[in-house]
Amino acid sequence: MDTIAKWREIAEAHDIAALAGLLAEEVVFRSPVVHTPQRGHAITLKYLAAAFHVLNNASFAYIGEWRAERSAVLEFTTTIEGVEIDGVDIISWGPDGRIVDFKVMVRPLKAINMLHRLMRERLAG
Numbered sequence: 001m002d003t004i005a006k007w008r009e010i011a012e013a014h015d016i017a018a019l020a021g022l023l024a025e026e027v028v029f030r031s032p033v034v035h036t037p038q039r040g041h042a043i044t045l046k047y048l049a050a051a052f053h054v055l056n057n058a059s060f061a062y063i064g065e066w067r068a069e070r071s072a073v074l075e076f077t078t079t080i081e082g083v084e085i086d087g088v089d090i091i092s093w094g095p096d097g098r099i100v101d102f103k104v105m106v107r108p109l110k111a112i113n114m115l116h117r118l119m120r121e122r123l124a125g
Contacts, residue, residue: 001097004072008062014052020045023099030103032087033116044102050122051104054080054115055087070094080118085111 064075
């Protein structure tokens with residue numbers, strides 16, 4: 001399985017059911033706005049599903065990709081509330097192709113603060 005190709009399909013379609021199948025049970029999610037790693041399938045699925053709604057709008061695009069044997073860095077851009085956001089998804093997967101670690105990094109600081117607010121609202125509602 002090409003984990004990154006599958007991730008791109010899922011992200012584009014906002015397919016939560018397929019995302020659930022792509023995440024390993026022991027997956028760790030590392031957010032740009034939460035200082036501790038979020039461990040486990042359920043919490044990672046919750047964060048990524050919320051991110052689909054907050055980040056993956058009509059302006060979202062992956063603009064770069066770098067791969068290693070079981071990891072990849074995907075560079076993205078998006079615009080939310082008039083703020084241009086640059087970021088990367090750093091994704092690692094196990095031998096079965098399921099994601100075991102997902103780290104998101106974004107800039108500028110204004111975007112991080114806005115994403116913190118929007119993700120908190122999405123996760124609370």
